[in-house]
Structures are given as structure tokens and as C-alpha cells.
Amino acid sequence: MAGAAQTTRIAIWDLPTRLFHWLLAGLIVFAWWSAETDHLAWHKMAGSCVAGLLVFRLWWGFFGGSTARFACFLRGPKTVLAYLSGKTDKTGIGHNPIGALSVVALLLTTLVIVVAGLFAVDTDGLESGPLSAWVDYDGGRLASKIHGYAFEALEILIGLHILAILFYTVIKRRPLVPAMIHGKALGAGDDTPLKPGGLLALLIGLVLGGATAAGLIWLSGKS
Amino acid sequence: MKLKPTVISLGILATTLSIATTALALDAAAVEKARSDYFHSLGKASKGLRDELSKGSPDAAALKAYAANIAQIAPNLPAQFPAGSGPESGVKTEAQPNIWTDGAGFKKDADGLASAATALNAAAQGGNIDAIKAAAGNLGQACKTCHTTYRKEDH
Numbered sequence: 001m002a003g004a005a006q007t008t009r010i011a012i013w014d015l016p017t018r019l020f021h022w023l024l025a026g027l028i029v030f031a032w033w034s035a036e037t038d039h040l041a042w043h044k045m046a047g048s049c050v051a052g053l054l055v056f057r058l059w060w061g062f063f064g065g066s067t068a069r070f071a072c073f074l075r076g077p078k079t080v081l082a083y084l085s086g087k088t089d090k091t092g093i094g095h096n097p098i099g100a101l102s103v104v105a106l107l108l109t110t111l112v113i114v115v116a117g118l119f120a121v122d123t124d125g126l127e128s129g130p131l132s133a134w135v136d137y138d139g140g141r142l143a144s145k146i147h148g149y150a151f152e153a154l155e156i157l158i159g160l161h162i163l164a165i166l167f168y169t170v171i172k173r174r175p176l177v178p179a180m181i182h183g184k185a186l187g188a189g190d191d192t193p194l195k196p197g198g199l200l201a202l203l204i205g206l207v208l209g210g211a212t213a214a215g216l217i218w219l220s221g222k223s
Numbered sequence: 224m225k226l227k228p229t230v231i232s233l234g235i236l237a238t239t240l241s242i243a244t245t246a247l248a249l250d251a252a253a254v255e256k257a258r259s260d261y262f263h264s265l266g267k268a269s270k271g272l273r274d275e276l277s278k279g280s281p282d283a284a285a286l287k288a289y290a291a292n293i294a295q296i297a298p299n300l301p302a303q304f305p306a307g308s309g310p311e312s313g314v315k316t317e318a319q320p321n322i323w324t325d326g327a328g329f330k331k332d333a334d335g336l337a338s339a340a341t342a343l344n345a346a347a348q349g350g351n352i353d354a355i356k357a358a359a360g361n362l363g364q365a366c367k368t369c370h371t372t373y374r375k376e377d378h
Binding site for chain 2: 038121123124125126127128132133136137140141222
């Protein structure tokens with residue numbers, strides 16, 4: 001780091017946020033593969049785990065580490081436009097204003113997929129989501145279509161996500177993937193450092209997420 | 224001998240015309256609508272059975288009614304696929320062309336559904352929940368087997 005006296009490696013992502021990210025990425029790929037290959041029991045298990053991860057992430061977005069909090073990374077349209085036009089490059093550590101929108105879009109779309117999947121009914125009326133008994137056949141078929149279309153939207157969002165990472169890595173020379181692995185990145189010395197989430201908040205989040213996943217896996221096995 | 228190709232051509236032309244006339248006579252849109260309604264009723268009955276089975280203590284009378292309904296609907300499947308009602312008719316359908324080009328394979332799968340439905344009905348009238356669950360699983364497998372080969376998935 002010669003000649004960069006004012007830049008130091010600082011922590012930007014806490015461990016729970018990084019684990020959430022990679023577990024989610026892996027489970028989405030597995031869920032896609034298990035659906036394509038008709039392993040519906042595995043698919044439902046993966047979906048249940050994704051639901052648990054989402055519950056954890058929503059909780060962590062309010063009570064987690066500073067860069068994981070929605071209140072910390074969501075900015076108004078003015079800041080987003082200023083960032084896009086290149087007027088402000090300095091946005092502190094964590095998600096930039098556009099990345100923040102991407103995070104919200106990815107989380108919301110995944111949430112739609114999971115919720116629709118809970119109620120989805122296959123065309124034969126037999127393979128169905130764990131809560132499909134709450135809706136009639138037509139409602140379940142509609143949920144199944146939403147489940148499929150929302151996944152197509154997610155595929156596009158994941159594509160944009162990967163393109164953005166490539167753009168930052170190759171053009172802007174800011175490798176984002178290593179930061180999501182070890183949690184550190186080069187930052188200016190005057191950046192507000194990452195404030196990690198509390199242990200109690202972490203435990204509560206784990207219990208909420210774990211209970212969601214376990215409950216849905218149990219329901220899937222029953223039906 | 225010189226006439227032969229002409230005779231063959233005429234023969235081909237006549238066959239083409241007769242196929243075209245049949246296709247014209249067939250209201251593919253109406254067939255598709257009836258087909259869609261048919262699978263809708265089959266899916267609805269299957270879901271009803273499945274939901275009943277997933278209850279803590281399924282109602283035997285309800286199971287019997289669903290299974291009898293399925294057994295009644297299932298054998299009518301081949302009738303939903305008259306020649307000329309495939310995607311070549313221009314109607315938007317999930318039916319794949321191989322339903323007609325591989326008629327024997329399709330009939331085998333349709334028969335598989337009919338016998339699975341008959342077995343399910345027998346199990347339901349018998350009243351053993353585990354036997355009904357197993358039979359319902361076989362019915363689902365019969366649906367899946369045919370859909371994999373002959374149905375174009377749209378979500």
C-alpha cells in the first residue's frame with residue numbers, strides 16, 4: 001500500500017452479514033437446481049432455509065451491524081442521483097446508494113418468491129408448497145405462476161449484481177468479492193468504522209430465523 | 224412409368240388436403256379450452272385429496288368422494304387430445320407435438336394414469352390411510368411422468 005498513507009484496511013461487513021450472503025447465494029443455486037431436476041422435497045427444504053435466512057436478514061437490518069442496517073444504507077433519491085452523476089463519490093463504508101437499491105430489490109424479490117412458494121400448487125394438484133392447504137386450486141396455481149415469474153426477475157437482478165461487481169472490480173479497481181469474504185476493504189482513515197451488532201441481537205435473530213426454517217421444513221414434511 | 228411421380232404427388236396432395244380439412248373442421252380453441260377445464264377438474268380433485276390427507280385425521284368419506292371423482296375423470300384423458308389440436312393449430316397450448324408423433328408412448332402414460340386412479344379409488348374405498356397415501360403418491364408420479372415428456376412447462 002505504498003503511497004496510500006491515508007487508506008487503511010478497515011472492517012466493513014460483519015460476519016453474520018457475510019455468512020447470510022454466501023448461504024443465500026448457495027441456497028438459491030441449490031433451490032434452482034433441485035426444482036429443475038424435480039427434487040421437490042429438497043427444493044422445499046432449500047426454500048424453508050431461504051425463508052429463515054430472510055427473517056434473519058430483516059431482523060439484522062434493524063438490529064445488526066451498522067453497514068447491514070437499512071436505516072444506514074438506504075438513501076434518498078437526491079443522494080442516489082448525485083452518486084449516479086458522479087458528484088459525490090464519498091459515501092462512507094458499506095453499500096453505495098445504487099448498491100443499496102440492488103440489495104433491497106434482491107431481498108424483496110426473494111421474499112416474493114418464498115412467500116408465493118409456500119402457497120404454490122403444481123398443475124397436478126399434488127406437488128405443493130407447505131401452506132398450500134390454505135388456498136384453493138386456482139389460488140395455488142396463481143401463487144405458482146408468481147413464484148416462477150418472480151424467479152425470472154431474480155435471475156435478471158442476480159445478473160445485474162454480478163455485472164456491477166465486475167464493473168467495480170475491473171473498471172473501478174475495487175474488488176468487492178474479497179470484501180464479502182473476509183469483511184475488510186480499503187477505506188479512508190476518516191470513515192466511520194463498522195459498528196458490529198450486539199450478541200443478544202444476533203441470538204434473537206438466529207432463533208427467529210432458525211425457528212422459521214425449522215417450522216417450514218416440518219410443515220413441508222407433513223404435507 | 225413416367226406417370227408415377229405425378230400419381231404420388233397427387234396422392235400426397237390429396238392426403239395433405241384431407242388433413243387440412245380435418246384441421247379446419249376441428250375448433251382447436253374450443254378443444255384447448257375443454258382440455259384446460261379437464262385438467263383443471265383433475266387438479267382440483269387431486270388437491271382436495273391431498274389436502275384431506277395432510278390433515279391430522281382425514282375424513283374417510285371425503286377421501287372416498289375425491290378418489291371416486293379422480294377415477295371417473297382419469298380415463299377421459301386421451302379424448303382431450305384429438306389430432307390437429309396441438310401447437311400446429313396455432314392455439315396456445317402446453318400440449319407438445321410428440322403427443323401425436325409418439326402416440327404409443329402417450330397412450331402408455333395415459334393408461335398409467337387411469338390404472339393409478341383406479342388403484343387409488345380402490346385404496347380409498349378400503350379406508351387404510353397409509354395405502355391411500357401410497358396410491359396418491361403413485362398418481363402424482365403418473366402425472367409427472369407424462370408431463371415431463373408431453374407437456375411444455377410454463378411456470
